[in-house]
Amino acid sequence: MPPSTEAQSALYRGLLSGRRVLVVSDNAAHAEQIRPLLPGSPGCLVPVTSRNRMPGLVAAEGAAPTVVDVLPAVEAGKLPAGRIGPHRVAAKPRATDEIITRCAGLPPAPAVVAVRAAGHRDFSPGALAGEPSAARTTLDLFAGDDQATDVRAVFSCSYRTLDSAASGLFQLLGPHPGPDITPPALVSLDDLGHDQAEAVRTRLRR
Incomplete structure (x- = not known):
């Protein structure tokens, strides 16, 4: 095996x-993780998933970007139905809608919640939707023993890549009561200048 990345890429x-x-x-x-893995001959396909958009691959390598959004409500609703059965979901449609809303369209979340009901025949979506209000503002509802599907563990992978300014602002956003925040409110949260707050907001959005 050649010692350098360039020679390894050429061999590959x-x-x-x-x-x-x-x-x-x-x-x-x-x-830079992807470029050495790009085949040099036509007829090959290289799908890349990432938490970052990597515009350099689009500009220099002709990559076709696809932004994967959160699941729409209808698609998210299919996940618990597939785990606990459509009849149990259909019996409590309002409770199921409440669970989906709390999951915010994140693909692992409704599946993880449904698994909690799957092992208990009498544990309904209504019971999940009616759990203590503290669970509504934390990730405890989505905790699990498997790090691959624990939503907190999934979030932490992204959080650990943030710099100190972005991670600090992210923490300050936690107590904010709504899903949206205006730029002036963002500036006042951390006593940031407008330009700095905009730069940090851009990093968090990415």
């Missing part, structure tokens, strides 16, 4: 030359 591209290959790169941090 040589092995793939003339082949049609699908290379899946999951949870990439930045473009």
Whole structure:
């Protein structure tokens, strides 16, 4: 195996030359992780998932960006139905809607909540939706033993990549009562200047 990344990449591209290959790169941090893995011959496809948009791959490598949004309510509602059965979900439609709203369209969340009901025949969506109000403002409702599906663990992967300014502002946003906040309110939260607050807001949005 060649010692340098450049030589390894050249060997890799040589092995793939003339082949049609699908290379899946999951949870990439930045473009420099991806460039050495791009095959040099046509007919190959490289889907890349990332928490970052990586405009450099679009500009220099001709990547086609696709932003994956949160699940719409109808699609999110299918997740608990697939775990606990459509009849249990249909029996309590308002409770199911409340659960979906609290899950904010995040794909792992409704599935994790449904798993809690799946193991208990008498545990209904209504019981989940009526859990203590403290659970409505924390991630405790979505906690689990499996780090791959614990929503808090999923969030922490993104949180750990934030710089101190962004992580500090993120913490201050926690007690905010609504889903939206205006730029002036954001500036006042952390005594930031307008330009600095806008830069931090952009990093959090990404």
